[in-house]
Amino acid sequence: MDLCNHKTVFVIDHSPYFGISSEDPMEFEQTRGRSPNVGPTVTITKSLWTSSLEAAIEYSRIVWDLFPEGKLIRFIASDCMGHHFNTWDLNQQNIQHVLNGSLLLGPPPPPAHPHTSKDFSVMHGLRAAIDVLALYTDEQLKFKKSGGKVLNYCRVICITSTIDNESMNSLQEIYLLVRIYLNSSFIFLKPLFRH
Amino acid sequence: MSKAQADNALPIDFCDLIVINIFPNNGETLVIDQPPRDISPNLRTEVHSIRCGKALSELLSGLILNHYDLASTTVTGIPMKEEQNANSSANYDVEIFHHANAHSESFKSDIMEGPNKVRKTMTLKWCTPRGNPQDMYNCTAVYRVTPVDINSRPSSCLINFLLGGRSVLLEMPRRSGGKTNSHLLSAHGGEIFIHTLATGRSVLEDPPSISEGFGGRVTDYRVADFAQLIQVNKVIPLKLCTNQKSILPIIKMKNRLDRLTKYWPITISSTFLFNIRQYVDPLPALICKDELTSEEVTTCRQVIYSLAALESKNEPLVASLPLIRGKPPKREEQFKMMWTELEKMVRAHCRTDAHNKILYTVMELRSKDPDKSDRIELDDALRELDAVPVEPIARATVIRATTDSPMSPPPVTKCVSIPSKLAGPSRQGTMYSGPKSILDIWLNVVESEDKTIKEKRPDFYGRRNGGNFAVLYPKRAKEDTRDEPMVE
Numbered sequence: 001m002d003l004c005n006h007k008t009v010f011v012i013d014h015s016p017y018f019g020i021s022s023e024d025p026m027e028f029e030q031t032r033g034r035s036p037n038v039g040p041t042v043t044i045t046k047s048l049w050t051s052s053l054e055a056a057i058e059y060s061r062i063v064w065d066l067f068p069e070g071k072l073i074r075f076i077a078s079d080c081m082g083h084h085f086n087t088w089d090l091n092q093q094n095i096q097h098v099l100n101g102s103l104l105l106g107p108p109p110p111p112a113h114p115h116t117s118k119d120f121s122v123m124h125g126l127r128a129a130i131d132v133l134a135l136y137t138d139e140q141l142k143f144k145k146s147g148g149k150v151l152n153y154c155r156v157i158c159i160t161s162t163i164d165n166e167s168m169n170s171l172q173e174i175y176l177l178v179r180i181y182l183n184s185s186f187i188f189l190k191p192l193f194r195h
Numbered sequence: 196m197s198k199a200q201a202d203n204a205l206p207i208d209f210c211d212l213i214v215i216n217i218f219p220n221n222g223e224t225l226v227i228d229q230p231p232r233d234i235s236p237n238l239r240t241e242v243h244s245i246r247c248g249k250a251l252s253e254l255l256s257g258l259i260l261n262h263y264d265l266a267s268t269t270v271t272g273i274p275m276k277e278e279q280n281a282n283s284s285a286n287y288d289v290e291i292f293h294h295a296n297a298h299s300e301s302f303k304s305d306i307m308e309g310p311n312k313v314r315k316t317m318t319l320k321w322c323t324p325r326g327n328p329q330d331m332y333n334c335t336a337v338y339r340v341t342p343v344d345i346n347s348r349p350s351s352c353l354i355n356f357l358l359g360g361r362s363v364l365l366e367m368p369r370r371s372g373g374k375t376n377s378h379l380l381s382a383h384g385g386e387i388f389i390h391t392l393a394t395g396r397s398v399l400e401d402p403p404s405i406s407e408g409f410g411g412r413v414t415d416y417r418v419a420d421f422a423q424l425i426q427v428n429k430v431i432p433l434k435l436c437t438n439q440k441s442i443l444p445i446i447k448m449k450n451r452l453d454r455l456t457k458y459w460p461i462t463i464s465s466t467f468l469f470n471i472r473q474y475v476d477p478l479p480a481l482i483c484k485d486e487l488t489s490e491e492v493t494t495c496r497q498v499i500y501s502l503a504a505l506e507s508k509n510e511p512l513v514a515s516l517p518l519i520r521g522k523p524p525k526r527e528e529q530f531k532m533m534w535t536e537l538e539k540m541v542r543a544h545c546r547t548d549a550h551n552k553i554l555y556t557v558m559e560l561r562s563k564d565p566d567k568s569d570r571i572e573l574d575d576a577l578r579e580l581d582a583v584p585v586e587p588i589a590r591a592t593v594i595r596a597t598t599d600s601p602m603s604p605p606p607v608t609k610c611v612s613i614p615s616k617l618a619g620p621s622r623q624g625t626m627y628s629g630p631k632s633i634l635d636i637w638l639n640v641v642e643s644e645d646k647t648i649k650e651k652r653p654d655f656y657g658r659r660n661g662g663n664f665a666v667l668y669p670k671r672a673k674e675d676t677r678d679e680p681m682v683e
Contacts, residue, residue, distance in 0.1 A: 004211045023220035024248030051247045059255045065341035134205050155211040162216055164225040172240045
């Protein structure tokens with residue numbers, strides 16, 4: 001288990017579905033300056049995307065707080081393609097960088113117009129995750145250069161939404177197939193899913 | 196694909212895939228949780244299905260505890276001024292995460308709270324720091340900490356307090372009722388650490404009383420005797436002898452210790468023999484020796500005979516150390532205990548003919564079981580011993596002490612070791628002239644017992660057919676000879 005901690009990739013669904021409300025209302029009281037008068041309460045809800053990203057960022061905050069070195073986390077948002085928020089570079093292993101990445105990407109796109117044939121899937125993100133997990137981190141490269149055999153253990157945490165168990169199982173199986181395919185062929189540039 | 200890219204590629208050896216299926220708070224899902232399972236040798240997957248919102252955060256912080264081997268501590272009773280009303284203060288709790296090893300000491304006690312909501316947490320009480328913050332503590336481990344709820348006001352107050360350079364001692368309630376300072380929170384260089392303090396005994400303190408060791412409160416260890424055992428077994432460093440044939444000193448020492456402790460009752464109450472040292476000394480010391488001289492054998496036998504004489508005179512054995520519990524045993528019991536223990540001890544040390552002689556003497560005098568029909572009065576034995584001519588020269592000093600008593604030992608030179616099977620015929624002749632000696636009676640008893648056993652049980656198959664020696668694995672030997680020509 002510990003071996004997997006060196007490389008973690010969060011793959012978060014960024015499909016239009018994740019733009020919907022999480023229906024977990026938060027109430028805010030409006031205060032005006034120092035006056036004790038309390039204004040009307042305002043209720044807001046976060047989207048599935050925001051909640052997921054926040055939970056993932058909280059996870060990385062704890063990891064980075066407790067382990068300043070050697071625990072690398074990457075963020076990938078997945079809609080019609082994988083969007084990388086950061087790299088394995090130590091300069092990009094911080095919350096600010098990840099938040100900036102999410103800011104550039106913005107909220108999930110609106111539901112696809114029936115005529116546009118965009119394929120939204122978390123598989124794009126998982127595919128991208130396998131690609132980046134197959135890259136050396138600085139630490140692994142250093143170890144390789146010193147003549148060690150690098151054991152590439154890693155973890156993928158995927159936050160998505162599927163319809164039923166069947167599609168969940170097929171998602172796992174596809175992931176396995178993709179990984180075996182990529183591991184054996186080492187072809188990273190050729191897209192697996194062509195649409 | 197270019198060569199450079201192939202060089203940069205690193206196959207994935209193992210991947211832990213965690214899929215979290217989320218759905219809005221008011222929704223339902225058909226996806227059910229799947230516990231971790233290996234769907235291929237190098238891919239483990241698990242599925243969690245959870246409502247979006249707080250539950251998702253809780254799930255991830257639960258996962259992180261497993262992934263990074265973390266533990267949770269709740270600092271309770273932090274005094275804080277109310278945000279609205281600065282005059283009153285209330286107590287707050289702050290939960291922090293850190294490496295699980297910081298709790299390793301405390302897991303021995305059962306103060307971990309059960310699975311309250313999502314995870315186990317150890318609740319430790321805030322102790323308002325007093326005295327010098329630079330005080331030194333005996334600390335066994337240091338780990339970084341981070342608050343679970345980073346944005347809460349109590350968390351930030353605690354963090355700021357610590358970053359300000361002050362330390363907080365955390366108090367752990369003890370099962371016995373008391374409290375102890377088990378942890379210390381303190382910042383170093385802008386980072387906050389939890390320090391596990393040594394709650395057990397420090398090496399700087401005096402060692403604990405021997406009575407508080409494992410096995411409960413035992414108060415009657417044979418401490419003085421043990422100290423003596425240590426004294427006679429002190430080891431000093433030696434240059435290692437390069438001679439391959441010689442036994443390593445450590446092995447020698449182990450063998451020696453093994454032998455010396457073959458019979459070594461640990462507590463005073465578990466032995467009787469060692470409490471009547473005035474009667475048995477120096478036998479216990481002598482019997483432990485590797486080799487015994489004939490003088491030493493005589494001394495030992497004298498001890499045994501004088502014990503037998505006490506028994507015949509109906510004199511009670513007075514323990515030099517009072518037994519811990521209960522009444523002193525009755526006289527008959529005393530002797531029974533003494534003989535049993537004496538035999539046990541001598542038997543444990545039986546290694547040479549000289550040792551055998553002593554065992555033999557014990558057996559000789561012990562065999563007076565009142566239930567046996569062929570019982571012989573001790574007086575007869577004594578008379579018999581008297582008949583033996585007293586040793587003339589070498590043992591003069593030893594014998595002088597006992598010549599007045601009828602307990603003079605028989606001459607060692609005339610004694611034979613306990614007869615073995617090989618020495619069969621010599622057993623027929625008695626060692627003393629005249630009527631049957633105790634030895635003969637004893638041997639008869641042994642022989643008759645042997646016979647009854649043999650009648651009850653068929654003899655070992657190999658012995659029945661092949662006389663005294665049986666060939667082991669005869670079939671295999673045949674096979675071996677058969678194989679030989681093939682090899683050639």
